[in-house]
Amino acid sequence: MQGDVKRLSLILLFAPFALWIVLLIILPHLGMVYLSLREKVAPRVYEFGFGNYIDFIQEPIYWNTLLRTGSMSILVTVLALLIGFPIAYYIAKIAGRRSRGALFLLCLIPLWVSDLIRAFGWILLLRETGVISTSLQTMGLISEPVEFLYNDATVIVGLVYTVILFMIVPLVSTLDGMDDAMVEAGYNLGGSGPTVLRRIIIPYAMPGIVAGCIVVFMLTAGSYLTPILLGGKNSSWFTEQIYDQFITRFNWESGAAFGFLLLAFTSLVVWAGLRLTGQNLANTVAKN
């Protein structure tokens, strides 16, 4: 009797999760794979084949876009780590107990505004007639309006801004668990500042770094709004290609193939990153 109740409650608890995984993740992906393996040979006539993938390989603009998206996402991840680590360290180790909560909240505030509005905020600042251009003109530093939008630097800045929080949160939680005495021991045993950082703080924070990097990289590579709005036509983000295939060209087969390729590519990058840093996914998740 008791066993039955236990089992029932387990099933009930587990059901939403199972439904979510099956309906929203596994099924759509199976559908995508199925769709991507259909070749259009005539209107409404399809054959099984790898044509969509072969198209991708044969058209440099496609895989160049994918590589570009990948490398820019890695750059965004690295920048988010470089900027986020000191912030996280300050919040977790240096700030006082009371200011810690306030600082954390400040980091969260941008999340209250939607992605779209935030991107428009950037546009207001950076466009030709925007705040920065106008004020630089008033100060006499530039003679005519400058367009800050629609270049790679802007896209990267916008992306870093959007995702940095997802780097800070896991870093704060791992660094928070580090005993201050650990750092002091590092100094006490003769380590200089850089040595302590390299040999003690970073290895200790590694699970948080890996978790943050995976999340940030995945979010960046899969983001759509920020690159389109801030990068315009030049952004050539891979998600834009997928959108094009599905919506503009109405070529679902090719779009599905691209979507699947993005997933495979990002997974490969994450796997390579884990291998390079000698971490594994299980210990990253378990330590957090």
Added chain:
Amino acid sequence: MNDAVEHDLECTGLSKHFGSVRAVDDVSFRIPKGSFFSILGPSGCGKTTLMRMIAGFENPSDGDIHIKGRSVLNIPPNKRNVKMVFQHLALFPMMNVFENIAYGLRCAGTPKSEIPQKVNDVLERIALPDVGNREIHQLSGGQKQRIAIARCMVLDPDVLLLDEPLGALDLKLREAMKIELKLLQHQFNTTFIYITHDQSEALVMSDNVAVMNEGRFEQVGKPEELYHKPATSFVAGFVGDSNRWAGKVEEISDGVAKVATEAGLSMLCKPQAGVVTGAPVSIFVRPEFIGAQRASEAGPPDANSNALAGKVDSVLFNGANSRILVRGPSAELIEADVVVTGGTSDLRPGDAVQLNWAPEQAMCYAR
């Protein structure tokens, strides 16, 4: 100059203020080479601050610290040859035992080829020769303790600081580690400074103990001096167990003070410096100096000694350290050590007893 070499550590007029709080207040002491020195005090007495100043994690507000005769005030913590065993040890969990010990050697720039030899030597000396490849979480509490010490000792420090490292261990292990620490200190022949709030740790291990209270040293001396000749009432109350009475001196003659306690008893005791007739005093008597006899067997009270009649309230059996609580004439509980043999002559709750102790065992301090 010769004098400076004899002392590994010397602090003069050392103070640390946090705002208006004087965490450490004008502390001066010298620690002879190769000795085991303990700083004993209740939590919040400033002992950790004192240790952190020696290690270089805090800057003193005033005073100077000399290590091997050289002032270290302007030397950052990573350049001081003072190593520290932290309260929770702070072993690096992402490194194995070997790497934990090698960390300091690498920082010091020891040639790569010598590191394994040195690490193995020190592991040998702490009697854990084969644990180099273990991860920290695979070690027992006592092993971690020894690794934390080895990690410091491999660097051959002038002074080793230990910040209550036994606090986290269970009682049995703590007892064993006390002896082990003392042996390790002998073996390495390095000056150990041990911080603790546990008097038995300090008394058992140390060559010299400083009792610290409210930022100041109350007394520095050998363990037996602290126990038998406490300099202040704080030391008398903090080191060892005591029965305690408050009273007023009625007269002093022949080095014996007659005190009337607040509860109305009259006692003879040995006045310490600063005790004058009419002064309010505290009296401390250790339980082992109080003899208990059945009232029926006791002779008439000796006029030159202290005697109190009472009733046994309870017997606290603890093997050789057994003790009785006696309810005295003014209803307070008095502790006295007794021998419990398990025979019929043992005292039992409810027995009428007479307590006796000599005036010289009753220490009397001005309040």
